Amino acid sequence: MKKTIFSLVLLGTIGFMNAQLNLGNITKAAGKGVSALTFTNADAVKLSKESVDWMDKNNPVAGPKDPYTVRLNKLFAKHKSQDGLNLNYKVYKVKDINAFACADGSVRVFSSLMDIMTNDELLAVIGHEIGHVKNEDTKDAIKSAYLKAAALDAASASSKTVATLNDSQLGQMANAIMDASHSKKQESEADTYSYDFMKANGYNVVGAYTAFKKLALLSEGSQQSGFQKMFNSHPDSAKRAEAIKKRAEKDGLWKDPGTVTLPTAKLTK
Template identity: 25%
Template sequence: MPAQRCGRATTSVSSMRGAGACGPGNARRGGVRASSHTLPYLVAVSAPQRARPYHARELYQRPILRPWAANISRWMNPSTAGACLAAGLALYGNVKTETISGYAEFRRGDTVIVEGQRVLATSTTKVKGAKRIADIPLGYEVKASGQRNASGVLIAQQIEAKANSTGGTEQQVIAASNEAEQTWVKEGMMFEPADSGKITKIGDLLESGPYVTRARRIMDRLRPSYLPASALRVRVVKTDQWNASAMANGAIWVFSGLMDAMDDDELAIVLGHELTHFTHEHVRRQMSKGTVAQILGTGASIATSQIKNSTAQQVAAFGGQLGLSALMTGYSREYEDQADRVGLRYVYEAGFDPTKGPGLWEKFKQKYGETDKITNFFTGDHSRPTERIHNLQRQIQLNYTTPAPPPPKRE
């Protein structure tokens, strides 16, 4: 490996283990006091060729290296510090700026959790919509861009925050979802329109019992603190199928067959995924105003003659079409992948084990195979199971290497 230049000394990787200019063996002789905070950025990389050494001041302009620049500058002059930390610039020189968009949902120390990711502001971060990142209320929409540090934290360069607002389209979607839910509850079963013009029964609704108690207990732990308990309703459908879905009105549906095959951690991962579809308003975001208007305007064409009550027939006509066709056929890959990421955060903050995520999707893969669109929890434009497993593993490495915190206390 090429030698590295630190100040006036030239070192190699091997010499850095001993008396190299940036190594611990030269802590006093070269004015460098290396530590575990700096060594990862000083070994195994080559500093970029420059006409002059890096100055420590320049490194402060790179948020990802700022903490180490501050640390190493305590033990050497600025020019030498900049030269030694140039290795860090080489290591992270190709790191792209990431942009995440979601809601401020939790706080962890100095970080705020957005889209399941830890976001940290520095003195140079531009914050719009609040004076400081600590002033952003939980539940606000947040967009942040920056670079990740070695611990997976996004060091933000820019943060935009604004209150979440509701519009006409959202109100229409919620109204149609309410009608679909009320119809299913009244009939005591979940069903969907069939090609024959009648309905296909999916399963009876369970109003009480161990399935309902278990599902609601887990969901209550998953719920972020800014979201009132009254905003969610967990309903269990008696069927051997593996499926779960979320409506825009906060109704979360889970099938008993899925619950039978999952332990609490795995069920929490499924419910966390569905909860994200609700909290991040995926139904509204995916549907255009024209789509909603078309659904509401063409409901009379659906025949639901198997439902005895005529009012229920009319309600099911458009509410049922919206509820199943738009909700249970899935979301775009962007929203499905976001639900995986944010759902893992809900699982972690609730005290469940997010590391079971990859194993859960292995179960789905074994049951349904490597396919994009099948009638189960994979319905929609999901990433393929293998890719999904890989994405979850990356999230675990970035965010969940420490044990989950204790479950939240609910009043």
């Protein structure tokens, strides 16, 4: 499987994927294409929901009483309706360290990310993902992926209707979602959204700083045991952390967290 960016997907996705997450076999899209001008928000929501439904069926999802689900619900139960968005959250119990969000409001957090992030850091990561949805970056990403797949069948690329995808094509779209990347501007805007989300809700904005510091540590070769490099196509995590620190200092919200290190045991709260 190819490495991907979520954005978190956060950080639309923030990191990378490895072979454990089941995205199916990548096959040539046989469905009809759709022009960029006719791709609507409804199209993005439709394709996103179908792809996420496929991923939910093909990956281990934490049950309602699972400690990971309980923890996530405690953090985000009140944010299912956030900034005009209807969001739904689930945990994938996989070794990958990632999170992602889609145009339909689906937010998926991976258990291995939760293992290394404090609650404040998770709030920052998922706030970033929500930012990508609110800013319609996820729409742009799935549109691009869909058009690229459709271009493989040039003869059918003139259709103005989004095709109904079969199971194999849904697997391809799922991979495309995870393989999508955002521009530096989009990442910066999602960082800003995350900070504002934290500040507006009275959360500790320093969590955004320490989250990026941990991602920077993960990107260092000496720190990768058990992890793959995160944010491999993202702006430098250390620089993003410093940008958050400067804003927190300006807002009078900075509290020195001390030296940031990767935990040696799973974080459960």
